[in-house]
Amino acid sequence: MLDTATNLKSLLKDPDLLAEKAYAGGEWIDGADGATFEVVNPARGDVIANVADLDRKQVADVIAGAAKAQKEWAKWTGKERAAVLRKWFDLMMEHQDDLGTILTAEQGKPLAEAKGEIAYGASFIEFFGEEAKRVYGEMIPGHQRDKRIMVLKQPIGVAASITPWNFPNAMITRKAAPALAAGCAFVGRPAAETPLSATAMGVLAERAGIPAGVFNIVTSSRSSDIGKEFCENPNVRKLTFTGSTEVGRILLRQAADQVMKCSMELGGNAPFIVFDDADVDAAVEGAIMCKFRNNGQTCVCANRIYVQAGVYDAFAEKLKDRVSKMKVGDGLEEGTELGPLINPEASEKVVEHIEDAKAKGGNVILGGADGEMDGNFFQPTILTGVTQDMKVSQEETFGPLAPLFKFEDEDDVITMANDTIFGLASYFYAKDLSRVYKVAEALEYGIVGVNTGIISTEVAPFGGVKQSGLGREGSHHGIEDFLELKYVCMSV
Ligand SMILES: NC(=O)C1=CN([C@@H]2O[C@H](COP(=O)(O)OP(=O)(O)OC[C@H]3O[C@@H](n4cnc5c(N)ncnc54)[C@H](OP(=O)(O)O)[C@@H]3O)[C@@H](O)[C@H]2O)C=CC1
Numbered sequence: 504m505l506d507t508a509t510n511l512k513s514l515l516k517d518p519d520l521l522a523e524k525a526y527a528g529g530e531w532i533d534g535a536d537g538a539t540f541e542v543v544n545p546a547r548g549d550v551i552a553n554v555a556d557l558d559r560k561q562v563a564d565v566i567a568g569a570a571k572a573q574k575e576w577a578k579w580t581g582k583e584r585a586a587v588l589r590k591w592f593d594l595m596m597e598h599q600d601d602l603g604t605i606l607t608a609e610q611g612k613p614l615a616e617a618k619g620e621i622a623y624g625a626s627f628i629e630f631f632g633e634e635a636k637r638v639y640g641e642m643i644p645g646h647q648r649d650k651r652i653m654v655l656k657q658p659i660g661v662a663a664s665i666t667p668w669n670f671p672n673a674m675i676t677r678k679a680a681p682a683l684a685a686g687c688a689f690v691g692r693p694a695a696e697t698p699l700s701a702t703a704m705g706v707l708a709e710r711a712g713i714p715a716g717v718f719n720i721v722t723s724s725r726s727s728d729i730g731k732e733f734c735e736n737p738n739v740r741k742l743t744f745t746g747s748t749e750v751g752r753i754l755l756r757q758a759a760d761q762v763m764k765c766s767m768e769l770g771g772n773a774p775f776i777v778f779d780d781a782d783v784d785a786a787v788e789g790a791i792m793c794k795f796r797n798n799g800q801t802c803v804c805a806n807r808i809y810v811q812a813g814v815y816d817a818f819a820e821k822l823k824d825r826v827s828k829m830k831v832g833d834g835l836e837e838g839t840e841l842g843p844l845i846n847p848e849a850s851e852k853v854v855e856h857i858e859d860a861k862a863k864g865g866n867v868i869l870g871g872a873d874g875e876m877d878g879n880f881f882q883p884t885i886l887t888g889v890t891q892d893m894k895v896s897q898e899e900t901f902g903p904l905a906p907l908f909k910f911e912d913e914d915d916v917i918t919m920a921n922d923t924i925f926g927l928a929s930y931f932y933a934k935d936l937s938r939v940y941k942v943a944e945a946l947e948y949g950i951v952g953v954n955t956g957i958i959s960t961e962v963a964p965f966g967g968v969k970q971s972g973l974g975r976e977g978s979h980h981g982i983e984d985f986l987e988l989k990y991v992c993m994s995v
């Protein structure tokens with residue numbers, strides 16, 4: 504039973520990984536006047552930690568220190584930076600079990616998924632540690648006989664990061680790894696719901712030999728204040744955000760005054776399309792992984808499931824059979840496949856989408872809003888007879904709700920799939936090669952999964968179009984957002 508920080512420490516092989524202070528300038532610091540905020544285990548509602556609650560002035564001081572440290576860090580060679588990043592990666596993998604336990608305790612996902620997130624998060628550090636050695640500039644043939652043109656790539660400076668609660672480790676490393684590899688300093692503010700995974704990364708950064716002030720975690724419950732400091736502080740040259748489109752808009756407006764370089768990984772509304780020529784069994788498995796990963800709390804989860812008329816009934820029946828067997832429970836308990844939602848508001852949103860769909864003609868064939876589940880637990884739910892006018896079609900549910908839409912022909916489903924302000928991830932199952940090419944090209948999304956429901960990897964460029972974001976994270980593209988191009992024109 505998780506009910507106190509002491510109890511959580513008792514589950515860890517290395518209890519020092521549970522850090523309740525902020526990590527800044529190589530020091531562990533308290534909130535001003537000892538202020539703290541509570542971290543709650545979403546499965547049981549118990550307080551598992553009391554974490555330093557930094558105020559805006561303290562964060563400004565951290566940024567000043569990061570700016571100083573960054574000047575020295577930028578002088579390191581790419582190879583030297585690669586070495587400490589590799590050490591950080593090795594330490595993450597060595598402590599994968601403890602990091603997973605901490606993650607499950609504060610976020611709720613099943614322990615196996617949490618450990619998977621640690622490996623996924625670590626993969627960004629491994630990948631960008633290697634990229635640190637390959638930040639190449641270029642020589643361009645001069646435009647005049649006496650001119651030589653050189654293009655340098657230099658670190659942008661201090662990168663400020665704001666991350667969500669749903670992937671409390673990987674969303675930090677997906678930003679910190681390219682930032683540090685490029686020679687930037689990093690000041691990260693994790694979601695108040697899940698700061699412990701972030702401070703644990705501070706413990707390991709210190710052990711890896713990352714210089715003081717290069718990697719900083721500012722824990723705070725005052726998200727708006729800290730966001731304003733990040734956007735208004737002249738020492739911050741880059742803002743990288745993962746979270747809702749709503750908050751992304753606020754940050755972009757705030758960052759505009761400094762014309763700050765921003766990367767935005769925002770909300771999604773992923774269509775998952777099953778054509779008549781699909782392998783239906785494979786599509787059902789893909790839909791389960793895509794829809795119920797992290798209990799539906801990912802920006803790339805299938806939010807709308809479109810099934811062509813010829814296979815609709817078979818798909819619905821098979822999906823219902825598989826989902827009815829999924830185990831809901833505490834993420835720390837053996838065999839749990841679906842943990843709790845992060846908070847009561849998340850459950851309320853799922854209920855709202857179910858009730859709206861029912862009122863507009865939808866049918867619940869599994870689960871539903873009036874289940875006997877307590878706390879933040881929610882029984883996985885499948886709706887049929889879903890149509891475009893329902894809330895679930897235009898809003899991100901961010902929970903274990905699978906709405907099935909029936910469609911007749913290819914052009915119709917492309918139109919429906921693209922009928923959203925979002926454009927992050929999309930998926931479809933089909934075998935015909937011509938259809939695969941045409942549909943992949945027609946979907947207005949940054950990511951298209953073909954005959955797969957899982958697309959997340961450090962080697963590919965992750966990001967959205969339309970109101971799902973700006974920029975890409977991961978892949979060799981991911982480091983570019985932390986570099987500035989400098990053109991040197993030499994007269995010889
Ligand atoms: N595209 C992507 O990769 C991802 C997108 N998302 C999207 O985010 C949403 C769910 O995540 P959720 O965490 O609730 O999203 P939010 O946008 O509410 O929060 C994201 C982060 O922003 C912080 N925040 C909230 N308001 C402000 C503000 N005014 N100024 C500065 N920071 C602020 C939050 O802090 P606090 O929580 O402490 O208030 C949190 O750390 C969904 O829409 C999901 O699709 C989520 C993850 C990944």
Ligand SMILES: O=C(O)[C@H](O)CS(=O)(=O)O
Nearest residue numbers: 669670800801802803959
């Ligand atoms: O926060 C999220 O939803 C992640 O970006 C999704 S993923 O990269 O872990 O797939």
